[in-house]
Amino acid sequence: MIGKHSADFNTKYHNSETAGRRFAAKKRSDRLSARQFFGFFVYLRRMKRIMLTLTAITAVIITALAAYTPRDIPNVHLADRTRYVSNPDGVLSPAAETRLDSLLAGVWRSTSAEVTVVAVDSIEGDDIDSFATELFSLWGIGKKDNDNGLLILIARAQRRAVLRTGYGLEGPLPDAICGRIIRNDMAPHFRNGDYDGGTIAAVASVADRLGAPDVADEIRSRYPNDSRTPRHDEDYSGLIDWLATMAAVMTAIALAIYLWRSHSTRRMPTLQRYQSLKQTRVPLLCLSALGVGVPLIVIWLLNRKMKRVRDHARNCPNCGKPMEKLPEDKDNDYLTPAQDTEERINSVDYDVWLCRACGETDIIPYVNDRSAYTVCPRCNARACQLTADRIVVQPTVAREGQGVKVYTCRNCGFQNNRPYRIQRRQPPVVIIPPGGGSGFGSGGGFSGGSFGGGMTGGGGASGGW
Template identity: 40%
Template structure:
């Protein structure tokens, strides 16, 4: 008799364990546990880690929500979870909404359908930009009219599809579409006022840094040119113009006075009349056409190709000639290592040995002086095709991550919940 009672108790316990095992083994989700489906694949809008939706229903819901996003920029997502523990759907939904950043920042046109299977509860959470169309009363009707009757019949597919179809039809209606449409393009997150203020602060700090860098350059030139002759001062101030010009640009104009002063000093030093070193008379600067008679063939070529500009000064009394060279801020011509003429340029760049998957290639750049004809070849290595392909692949991956098309990843756009919507149970 005792054995029969023991067996009966064991069987009863087994039945209880089998009946309650599923519930006891359910994972309790927090908002942080729920993966954003849209990050890895931009075509996915449903988080269903336990697989309550059939593949066909999930595909249909994703298709509809993608069309809504394309037509209206509104970002709507679905989360179906086995259990959210002791947290209510009214607490859970806003947290998940914020974590995913549903909707555009300028419009807050996001919406979330959260279904807690274990608690038999659901909530529709809306952003501010959706509340004018999807009112609390309307959201309540979606739950009580479309979702809950089907959930009572364990028809998760039918319930979710009915709600999303209803939302899609309303959102894409031309009469209300403009009300929820963001001005930001899809995939463009936009900036909040806080973001803009932060950017302004960063820009101001960077501008100040650039300004003080320009000021340091200016002061350095002032100190460096003390005691120098007019030609050396002209060269020094001329050499600072590119840096001070960049400082003026990237400091938002704060360094512009420094650039203008440097330019004026450069012109004054370059154009200041000279005294003849022999007789002391004032010299005059010759025109570009007249000074050619006093230039060497190499110097004449440099002026023709605009690599160097020469100032030629002549004394009207004793006809003494003084020449001053000002190299142009260009990168095409360099100084020839043979004749020192600034007419040395690259004339060809060819591949001598093609790279392969296992070996580097060899390229040859040929340089030649336009004046003396001095020629030199310089070899360089070409990366292996595998390395080049890897670099191209990395660039493609970056481009893909920034792309809005296809099913590449991306996520939502940083919108916020407005606290509107409705919740209930079945």
């Protein structure tokens, strides 16, 4: 009986001890879970701050990278003379661009004033006035004789716009008028995100003021659009004097070369002297180009001299009697078949001199350097011409190609195959236009233009919205 009670006591003791351990373990687990939850909450808060900081830094970096310097702004008018709106970030819609280009083209045609619009997301720095002045000077907006240029700059991120005038437009568009255009035409639209409407309204106001008859006559330039050369009333006397001096100097040099070559070759054999005089043509042609064509008269003298050398009377080397130069229709009787072929295809012209006293002949060849015929390796006649050009192995980017040119002799019929190598193909080059999608487009097939080299003194106004 006592043993049974003792066993029950031990069992209850062990059960209560086990329950105590379980309760203590559960309390420790609950404390650990609470600590873990609190730690995880603190971790999330820290990560949130880190992510916000990284996001802010990334936004600053992206904004800095997207900000334009004056040299980054694409000058679309250089690529296409019908475009006057640089809109690399799409601040303006394509329809607004088309409308603005039409308005600005009308201003250019009617007044010759050069007005251009630049709309970007962001510019580098906060001084939009200095930015506009630098961009104006960089592009040279306006004609250089009266500086009739106007730049309308819009920076969306800075929420500011500038009208920068050239010296010649400070009268028609004084600072007060420019400020009024920004306040009344641009700012109300821009506050509502309507950049199309505000820009078109501003350009329309500018066009109305510059299009007035008295203003248009005042600002009209002597220079044509898209050119830095004046249209009329230019003094060309200096240019004419310079050209006349060049012509005289080049002619004198050409004449000196001709006289020196004529004198230095007088003791040469006929053929050698003729070839030496012939080589003088190249430098005389160069001098003629520099001398506005006037030294060509020296080339005329040279050609007459070369003809006299060919036709100069000579004596027979055998009997000493005078020789006779046979006409073209009779000299073929004294030529070989190969020589006759050369004369017929005009690769060589032969002069045949005949001594009537002893029958001696002197045949002098004059090669036609402008002929495409080459010397045949079999019969030595200058009668080989290119008859086929075949590509045996096509070139690739990795290896050269091979080709064969086939030359056929017009005299003996011999075919000469001349292999040649073909250079490897160049890998394709991909050109990515700078400044975004509308930076330097092809302009619909129109050729590029240019501004006229105008200057600004910083006139105009700036404002925000």
